[in-house]
Every structure is written in C-alpha cells, then in structure tokens.
Amino acid sequence: MKQRLTVFCEAVIYWSIIAVPFVISFSSAAVEIFIGFMVFAFVLKKAVNKDFTLVKTPISLAFALLIVLSLLSFINSVSIRASIQGIVKLLKYGFLIVIIAGEIKDRKHFTRIIWAVFAGLLLASLDGIYQFIFGVDFFRHRPYDSMLGLVRLKAAFPHTNIFAGYLALVLPLAVPLLFYYFQGGKKIFLSIVTLLGLFCFIFTFCRSAAAGVWLAVFLMGIIRKDKIIILLTVLALFIAPLFAPGAIKDWAKETHSLTNLLLNKERPVLYETSFNMIKHHPFVGVGVNTYVLNYQKYKLHDTSPETANTRWYAHNSYLQMACEIGITGLAVFFWLLFLLFSRWWRFYRKSKDNFLALCSLGMVMGLAAFLVHGLTETNLYYPKIAVLFWFQAALLMGVLCRRLSQ
Numbered sequence: 001m002k003q004r005l006t007v008f009c010e011a012v013i014y015w016s017i018i019a020v021p022f023v024i025s026f027s028s029a030a031v032e033i034f035i036g037f038m039v040f041a042f043v044l045k046k047a048v049n050k051d052f053t054l055v056k057t058p059i060s061l062a063f064a065l066l067i068v069l070s071l072l073s074f075i076n077s078v079s080i081r082a083s084i085q086g087i088v089k090l091l092k093y094g095f096l097i098v099i100i101a102g103e104i105k106d107r108k109h110f111t112r113i114i115w116a117v118f119a120g121l122l123l124a125s126l127d128g129i130y131q132f133i134f135g136v137d138f139f140r141h142r143p144y145d146s147m148l149g150l151v152r153l154k155a156a157f158p159h160t161n162i163f164a165g166y167l168a169l170v171l172p173l174a175v176p177l178l179f180y181y182f183q184g185g186k187k188i189f190l191s192i193v194t195l196l197g198l199f200c201f202i203f204t205f206c207r208s209a210a211a212g213v214w215l216a217v218f219l220m221g222i223i224r225k226d227k228i229i230i231l232l233t234v235l236a237l238f239i240a241p242l243f244a245p246g247a248i249k250d251w252a253k254e255t256h257s258l259t260n261l262l263l264n265k266e267r268p269v270l271y272e273t274s275f276n277m278i279k280h281h282p283f284v285g286v287g288v289n290t291y292v293l294n295y296q297k298y299k300l301h302d303t304s305p306e307t308a309n310t311r312w313y314a315h316n317s318y319l320q321m322a323c324e325i326g327i328t329g330l331a332v333f334f335w336l337l338f339l340l341f342s343r344w345w346r347f348y349r350k351s352k353d354n355f356l357a358l359c360s361l362g363m364v365m366g367l368a369a370f371l372v373h374g375l376t377e378t379n380l381y382y383p384k385i386a387v388l389f390w391f392q393a394a395l396l397m398g399v400l401c402r403r404l405s406q
Helices: 002-023 028-049 060-076 080-103 107-134 160-180 184-202 207-224 227-243 246-254 258-263 266-280 291-298 317-350 354-373 383-401
Strands: 145-147 150-152
Touching: 002 028, 002 080, 002 107, 002 383, 028 080, 028 383, 060 080, 060 317, 080 383, 107 160, 107 184, 107 354, 107 383, 160 184, 160 207, 160 354, 160 383, 184 207, 207 227, 207 354, 266 291, 266 317, 291 317, 317 354, 317 383, 354 383
Parallel strands: none
Antiparallel strands: 145 150
16 A cells, blocks of 8 residues: 555656646646645655655755745735745745655656656747737737737736746757757757747847847857857847837837836836835845835835836846845845856766756756846746746756666
8 A cells, every 4th residue: 555655646746747847838727736736745655655855956955044034034024924925935946846856757757847848838839829810829818918019929928028938948948959969850849849939939029038048048159169159149139139120129219218228117116116125124124925015115216107006026036035035035045046057067067968968058048048037027926937947947956966867
C-alpha cells in the first residue's frame, strides 16, 4: 500500500510539473489546480515515507530569508488579510522551487517539460493571432487592447503587457535550441512556433519587454561568441524604429519629454509615490501585498484627474518590492538573483551536455528579459506570469542541482 501510494504521488507530481507551463498559456485556474495537485502529492509522499528532507538549491536560503522579511513587514501592514495572501503566494513559489528542483526524474522528464513550454507558446500564439483576426481571443472572448489606434494583442492574458511578459520569458528559451541544437523536423516546428510567438510579441508594442528580449539575444550572442547574432541585434536596434507604425512615429514627434517617451507620463508620478513609501518605511516596508492599499496614502501627485482615486501598482517590480518589504527585502531578492545566475554560469562553462547547456542558457536569458521588463511593469506581482518566472527559475535549479541522465 505504501509503495503504491508513493508511486501514485510521484506520477501526479511528474505530470503536474509538465502540465503547468502548458496550461498557463490559457488558464490561471488550471495552473492553480495542477500546482495544488503537485503540492498535495508532494506532502503526502513525504508523510507516507516519513522523509522530510528537502532539496537544497543555491537560492534556498535567500528565498527563505525573503519569506522571513515578508513576515516582518506585517508590522506595518494596513491589511493582515492582504499580507497573508502575499505570504501564501510566496509559499507557493517556494513549493515550486523545492518540488521541481527535487522531483525532475531524468532527461526524458526534463525534455517533456521543455516541449510543454513550447506547446503552451504555440497555443498562446495561435490564440493571439485569432484575436488579431477576429477581434477577440478564442478562450475568453476578450478583445485586444489598443493604443494610438493600434492593435495590442493579449491572447487569454488580462493585459497586453502581461502577455508580453509571458512571451519575454519563453521566447528566449527557443532561440539557442533553434540556432544551435535542433535539426530536421524539430527545427522546422520550433521555427514556426517562434515566428508565431514573435508576431504576437511585436503586436504587444511593449517597450520594456522588447528591450528585455533584445538584451537577452544580444547577451546570448556574446556568450556563444556568435558574431552574426551580435551583428543582427545591433542592426535591429537601428532598423526597428524605421518600421514603427506611423501612429507611433507621430506620437514620438509630439512627445517632447524623453521620460514620457520611454515611460509614459504616469509612471514617473508612480515612482515618486514609491520613493515616498520607501522614505517612510525604508527597512520593513509598508507590508507585503499592500502597495495598492497604501497608494492613496503616500501619493504626492495624481497621474490625471480621471485616475485620482485609482489604486495603482508601482509599475516597477523592484520599487514595489522595496515599498512592501523594505530595502532589505529588495537586497535579498538581488542576492537571490546573483546566486542563481552565478551558479548557472559555473554550470554552463563546465557542462559537456550541449542540450542541457543550451536549455539553461535559454532559461537564463528568459529570466533576464523578464527582469528587464520588470523595470517598467510590476510583472513579479502578476500571478499569471509570476508563477511562470518562479517555475522557470525552479526548472533551472533542477538542471543545476541534479544529474539528468539519458
């Protein structure tokens, strides 16, 4: 009985890990269901076998400290309920790290996860193209967003910038495998998926996500010492503005402030409010998951008369983190990223497995693009894609901490 229950739990964990990056492309509810299955099966397996050891990853200590500092921020929280919800989200991400890093069985399991990511990318891209043609997406019948009269695709995601964050995470994973590994039918299939995703990405018109992906591909060219990639990315930087839609060119000509051109007029006002929050509570923060509840209290100006009473996000993941759990919490998060990337770099230089090395490179570049996107968006606080960020970080930890045999 004990052995059968263990085998059942392992099967649930195995397939739930594969399912999450696929279903995230169209359903938040399905993501929560599969994560719930995963966590329940993991805890049950540990209890049945009386084995409460957890895999140690390079970021385990930093993540645990992040949770401790988030709990400490309860001191200033204006809503204990909201802060508890924030802690629950953090614990969920923590479970993802522990489970995925420790439960990836072998190379075959890992490969299935990678293909599930690409299957999700294909589905989300087709949904975006459906939305482009018919005006609404297939799954939710949501209309596309618009800006300056332009179509901004969002597929089944709540907002176009969230869709852009999703694409910024997964598109860089495809690039090194497409350029340096796959051949034949797999290369053709991945080329089609990547082009469809790129089409949707372009029609998000999201500047920070575009900057992130550009930087990721440029860095990949440097790491791989690929002069062609470096040259193409540099040329793209100068050529892309020439192909910008006329509405964007006209808007750019009429916008005399460089800050407004890069950030839009409301973001600097939001950043002023964020710095005001940090000024009043620099070390502990105003309380995890309470930025929007504190915005009106600490705002210095309104973004416009129409949005005077709006509960804004910071539109900068790092400022929002500093506001909610203090500068100390933000420093710990940066330490976590340093540990993650430095450990990956050591792995990448020494790895003799080209497939795993290229997958790890793609995952790191996706994380980097997502983090750049976070400079003007609060994407680490959007559950729809924050889950995928921590999933991808956990998957990378699985590669770094386990030997994935054939």
